[in-house]
Amino acid sequence: MEGKNNSKLNSSGRGISNNSQKLCFCKTLTFKLSVSLIVLFIIIFFITTVILINQNRRQVLEIVEKNIIRTGDIIKRSTRYSMLLNRREDVYQIIKTIGTEPEVSGIKVYNKLGIIKFADEDSLINKNADLTSAECSPCHSIQNPKLYLTTDERIRIFTNEKGERIIGLIIPIENEKECSSSLCHAHSEDQRILGVIDVQMSLASVDNIMQRNKNSLILHSILITLIISIFSGVFIWLMVHKRVKALIKGTKELSRGNYDYRIDLKSCDELGELSKDFNIMADNLKKALEEIKALNENLNIKVKEKTQQLKEIYSHVNQIERIASLGKLSATVAHELNNPLEGILTYSKLIIKKLNNNLNDEDKKKIIQYLELIASESERCGNIVKNLLLFSRSSETNIAPNDLISILERSLMLINHHLQLHNIQLVKDFCCRYLEFDCDKNQIQQALVAILINAIEAMPEGGTLTVKVNCENNFVYIRITDTGVGIPQENINKIFEPFFSTKAGGKGTGLGLSVVYGIVKQHQGKIEVQSEVNKGTTVTLIFPKKLVAEMG
Numbered sequence: 001m002e003g004k005n006n007s008k009l010n011s012s013g014r015g016i017s018n019n020s021q022k023l024c025f026c027k028t029l030t031f032k033l034s035v036s037l038i039v040l041f042i043i044i045f046f047i048t049t050v051i052l053i054n055q056n057r058r059q060v061l062e063i064v065e066k067n068i069i070r071t072g073d074i075i076k077r078s079t080r081y082s083m084l085l086n087r088r089e090d091v092y093q094i095i096k097t098i099g100t101e102p103e104v105s106g107i108k109v110y111n112k113l114g115i116i117k118f119a120d121e122d123s124l125i126n127k128n129a130d131l132t133s134a135e136c137s138p139c140h141s142i143q144n145p146k147l148y149l150t151t152d153e154r155i156r157i158f159t160n161e162k163g164e165r166i167i168g169l170i171i172p173i174e175n176e177k178e179c180s181s182s183l184c185h186a187h188s189e190d191q192r193i194l195g196v197i198d199v200q201m202s203l204a205s206v207d208n209i210m211q212r213n214k215n216s217l218i219l220h221s222i223l224i225t226l227i228i229s230i231f232s233g234v235f236i237w238l239m240v241h242k243r244v245k246a247l248i249k250g251t252k253e254l255s256r257g258n259y260d261y262r263i264d265l266k267s268c269d270e271l272g273e274l275s276k277d278f279n280i281m282a283d284n285l286k287k288a289l290e291e292i293k294a295l296n297e298n299l300n301i302k303v304k305e306k307t308q309q310l311k312e313i314y315s316h317v318n319q320i321e322r323i324a325s326l327g328k329l330s331a332t333v334a335h336e337l338n339n340p341l342e343g344i345l346t347y348s349k350l351i352i353k354k355l356n357n358n359l360n361d362e363d364k365k366k367i368i369q370y371l372e373l374i375a376s377e378s379e380r381c382g383n384i385v386k387n388l389l390l391f392s393r394s395s396e397t398n399i400a401p402n403d404l405i406s407i408l409e410r411s412l413m414l415i416n417h418h419l420q421l422h423n424i425q426l427v428k429d430f431c432c433r434y435l436e437f438d439c440d441k442n443q444i445q446q447a448l449v450a451i452l453i454n455a456i457e458a459m460p461e462g463g464t465l466t467v468k469v470n471c472e473n474n475f476v477y478i479r480i481t482d483t484g485v486g487i488p489q490e491n492i493n494k495i496f497e498p499f500f501s502t503k504a505g506g507k508g509t510g511l512g513l514s515v516v517y518g519i520v521k522q523h524q525g526k527i528e529v530q531s532e533v534n535k536g537t538t539v540t541l542i543f544p545k546k547l548v549a550e551m552g
């Protein structure tokens, strides 16, 4: 009845939920079936026992009634002849002899007036009977006196003063022809009943036997109920519990992913059918799983191949993009450098030409002017090259815990003389005195200085520069606001492009905000710009707070 277990757990079954909770025995089918059967047996045997006990009591009583009727009949017949001859001594002896019988508890002969004329006990003779008592009233009732009583009406059962049950029988002594014609003490002919014989027999021994029978019946019923219950229990255990358990074990193994498990129930009933179907289902599941596995493996291989292809395409595109951007950069750099270099070349040639001629004062002045232009154009070339170097180096970062407030203060110190020069008022609004920040302090300082210089350059006529630091939700915000010229809407999206500059006369390289953008990105931050022409600009740097530990 147990399953064949290869104990090989399939790894793919790990995801299937396993209900390994043990079922409480009182909730099992076996328990419910057993209890129902036992209750049924108890009810059946209880009813049967009660019926049998009542039947036994009726049968015993019938025998006792027959017995007392026969005894009464014997007394009547054996005393008849002596009574006819009025041999009172003989009647008395007969009654006494029968009265000594072990079952007989009393014999009394009453005359018509209810006076005891003969009795097995001498002390009762000549005593009066109570004619209103239950046993006398049927015949002596004033309203409805009966002449003849049925056998059932003549029999009564009562309990005496010793607590014993007694059965009593009244036998009427009828007036017969011989009696009315007898010379001795003749009774008149119209007198129908001359008296009654009252026979009483003890039911003690009968009650004892009935009690014994009753006990034995109850005992046997209990024993039979027990035996049948045990037998049923064992039967249910073997036929239901063990087999259902085997089925449950099978389903559990299957749900754990053991698709090799089979249930081995060799029976032709419903459970046997169920186990066969289970095994077929497990076979099908195993096959389906193997198919899925094969498909999965195929899919994995295909996904790997495609991923590899995609990687190759991506690296190819990347390379193309890099070449393209390098080309774009080279073109832009060439264009940016070409303009000042052309100026340098033109003015150099002019100087050479002027030097070859005789120089007058005006020429000298012109040469100085050209040389100044050459110097400024060379400076511009130098600036472009310097910013390009910064731009290219922006990927090399040296991240360490630094105080953001100190970095800000240092940056403000660097631009302080510009503020004074341009009559700009500085407003500082820092949320704390110390803000620990994992960053490359030189890069952050460089970014801050670039933004501050832009702000100063936007306020040639003076204004207010506000630097605000605060922490909101999980971010730290650095807001630099100026009251300068502002950025037109169409330029907002261009300001981070390399070499975009609106500054005239080659004053700006247009690389400042590109460098800032790269630095902010490297610190997982964001940069936002809000601006209104002739009102001012706010540049906001936003860094995630996980990089920041606030203090003070």
Ligand SMILES: Nc1ncnc2c1ncn2[C@@H]1O[C@H](COP(=O)(O)OP(=O)(O)OP(=O)(O)O)[C@@H](O)[C@H]1O
Pocket: 387, 450, 454, 455, 456, 458, 482, 484, 485, 486, 487, 495, 496, 500, 501, 502, 503, 507, 508, 509, 510, 511, 512, 513, 514, 537
């Ligand atoms: N605070 C600002 N107010 C007005 N315009 C600004 C401000 N900041 C940036 N800009 C605009 O964005 C352009 C690009 O700025 P970016 O810093 O990249 O270059 P630049 O300042 O022109 O030159 P560089 O910084 O290389 O000397 C500027 O030319 C200017 O037009």
Ligand SMILES: [Mg+2]
Pocket: 450, 453, 454, 508, 512, 513
């Ligand atoms: Mg700038």
